[in-house]
Amino acid sequence: xxxxxxxxxxxxxxxxxxxxxxxxxxxxxxxxxxxxxxxxxxxxxxxxxxxxxxxxxxxxxxxxxxxxxxxxxxxxxxxxxxxxxxxxxxxxxxxxxxxxxxxxxxxxxxxxxxxxxxxxxxxxxxxxxxxxxxxxxxxxxxxxxxxxxxxxxxxxxxxxxxxxxxxxxxxxxxxxxxxxxxxxxxxxxxxxxxxxxxxxxxxxxxxxxxxxxxxxxxxxxxxxxxxxxxxxxxxxxxxxxxxxxxxxxxxxxxxxxxxxxxxxxxxxxxxxxxxxxxxxxxxxxxxxxxxxxxxxxxxxxxxxxxxxxxxxxxxxxxxxxxxxxxxxxxxxxxxxxxxxxxxxxxxxxxxxxxxxxxxxxxxxxxxxxxxxxxx
Ligand code: V47
Ligand code: SF4
Numbered sequence: 001x002x003x004x005x006x007x008x009x010x011x012x013x014x015x016x017x018x019x020x021x022x023x024x025x026x027x028x029x030x031x032x033x034x035x036x037x038x039x040x041x042x043x044x045x046x047x048x049x050x051x052x053x054x055x056x057x058x059x060x061x062x063x064x065x066x067x068x069x070x071x072x073x074x075x076x077x078x079x080x081x082x083x084x085x086x087x088x089x090x091x092x093x094x095x096x097x098x099x100x101x102x103x104x105x106x107x108x109x110x111x112x113x114x115x116x117x118x119x120x121x122x123x124x125x126x127x128x129x130x131x132x133x134x135x136x137x138x139x140x141x142x143x144x145x146x147x148x149x150x151x152x153x154x155x156x157x158x159x160x161x162x163x164x165x166x167x168x169x170x171x172x173x174x175x176x177x178x179x180x181x182x183x184x185x186x187x188x189x190x191x192x193x194x195x196x197x198x199x200x201x202x203x204x205x206x207x208x209x210x211x212x213x214x215x216x217x218x219x220x221x222x223x224x225x226x227x228x229x230x231x232x233x234x235x236x237x238x239x240x241x242x243x244x245x246x247x248x249x250x251x252x253x254x255x256x257x258x259x260x261x262x263x264x265x266x267x268x269x270x271x272x273x274x275x276x277x278x279x280x281x282x283x284x285x286x287x288x289x290x291x292x293x294x295x296x297x298x299x300x301x302x303x304x305x306x307x308x309x310x311x312x313x314x315x316x317x318x319x320x321x322x323x324x325x326x327x328x329x330x331x332x333x334x335x336x337x338x339x340x341x342x343x344x345x346x347x348x349x350x351x352x353x354x355x356x357x358x359x360x361x362x363x364x365x366x367x368x369x370x371x372x373x374x375x
Contacts, residue, residue: 005054009047018043025051025291028058033240036292040236045283052287052318059297060320063372064353065363068346069118069151069324070111073331074099074137078124079160082190082201084232086268086336088124095335098126101137108144116145117364118324121152122185122332131161131172135179142180149365150180154187155213156205169216177220183365184217186225186260192245193238200232200271211249218255223366225258225300230285231277232264239285243292250295257367258298258321261285262305267337282310283317290318298367304342305333308352315356321363322349 009022021035022043031039039048075098078088089096099107108119119141134157138150153161153176162172173181191197192207205213214224226246230239250256263282266272290299300321301314311322326342333342344352346362350373353360360373 005050008050012044012047014044014047015042018047022047022051026054030294031292033244036240036243036288037236039288039291040240040284045280045287048284048287048291049317052290053316055290055294056299056318056320062357062359063320063361064315064356064358065298065321065361065367066346066349066353067118067324067363067365068114068116069120070114070116070327071330071342072104072107072119072121072123072141073097074104074121074123075126075129076124076331077126079127080125080156080201080203082204083270084190084200084229084264086265087332101133101140104137105140105144108141112145116148116325117370118149118151118183119145120185121150122154122187123157125157125160129161131165131167131175134161135175138176138180149182151183151185151365152181154185155210156188158184158213159205159209169213170220173213173216173220173222177222182222183257184214184222184224186227186258189227189242189246190229191232191234191238192242193234196234196238207245211245214255215249215253218253222255223257224255225260226256226296227260227262228289229262229264231281232271232274239288240292243289247293247295250293254295256296257365258300259289259293259296260300260302261289262302265305265333265336265338268335279310279313282306283313286314286317286319303344304330305338307338307340312352312356315353315358322353325349 005026009019017038021031021038024031076087076089077091077096077098141150162169188205189210190201217224228242266276298321299319300323301311301319302323303311304326325344328341328343330342350360362370364370
């Protein structure tokens with residue numbers, strides 16, 4: 001560890017316990033769950049930022065990754081009733097949609113010549129669709145844009161379609177893989193603590209099943225992401241428990257690419273009364289996630305969810321990825337009250353990253369480098 005860094009830690013005003021944890025982090029040592037709790041509870045934000053940025057720099061230097069992607073949301077009709085969800089609507093509701101295959105493919109056509117490398121497909125758990133429908137959808141997307149990576153379906157959608165087909169998890173995932181599924185997004189993780197999960201999303205895939213789905217995907221060579229939904233009723237200890245279950249699985253499989261903290265957005269859902277946590281919590285959460293998840297290659301600040309100003313700051317607090325160009329067909333966050341259009345050009349992304357004195361790097365889904373903007 002560099003002596004300058006060491007002297008900043010020694011001279012910081014925090015207590016001895018936090019100083020010792022900071023020295024451990026600076027030395028590249030793994031921290032325990034109790035130490036992560038101390039960081040949440042007692043570490044000054046400036047120290048957390050410095051440590052998280054140092055960890056990020058050790059992993060990926062001054063690079064910040066993004067990709068050219070677009071989202072498809074086939075439906076917002078869903079068999080579940082998550083209390084934080086502003087997106088799900090009952091069949092027939094004026095705000096419900098159930099796109100037909102040809103409507104979806106019409107959307108995909110718009111990106112035929114866009115140089116997009118990833119098609120992200122996620123939606124509600126529709127009661128009438130099945131695994132054959134989704135396998136066909138993947139094949140058709142790849143027919144229109146050969147070579148595009150289809151990153152699709154949260155563990156929640158996968159559990160439902162695999163059960164409906166009467167397949168084992170392994171066989172269901174293999175079938176999706178054979179159809180062209182190469183990556184699974186991180187949604188549906190929410191918060192693993194069973195008691196709280198039962199309160200905020202009672203019907204959803206159980207925590208152990210979410211982890212099993214990702215474990216099996218990793219075993220089959222399908223890369224995945226992981227998320228946490230934070231800023232609602234959870235405690236710091238429950239956040240750390242969530243991170244710890246992910247870190248433990250990652251030690252076993254090494255199949256996660258990125259961890260994505262998702263801040264609970266409060267408009268138009270049945271938990272609206274609890275409001276949203278302040279920016280300070282977002283930054284703390286990025287920093288502790290970067291420090292604790294020492295085996296996760298990337299921490300993503302999903303700009304569509306966090307907004308551009310928080311995304312900028314997140315890059316100074318350990319995040320090294322901001323997702324991609326996206327497009328206005330994603331509605332999860334606009335319906336939950338996040339303003340602005342969820343679409344950025346590559347130029348805007350590059351400018352945003354450069355304005356933080358960092359180096360924009362266009363990547364594919366698997367973090368292979370496509371172009372480094374280091375001029
Ligand atoms: O699982 C739903 C979240 C997730 C709200 O893997 C909410 O690259 C906040 O997982 N406030 C789906 N969050 C989105 C997701 C995702 C997004 C972008 C990239 C990737 C990736 C994954 O959205 C759900 C849930 O946790 N969510 N409602 C809300 N009101
Ligand atoms: Fe359905 Fe997903 Fe909304 Fe839950 S968060 S109700 S699973 S669409």
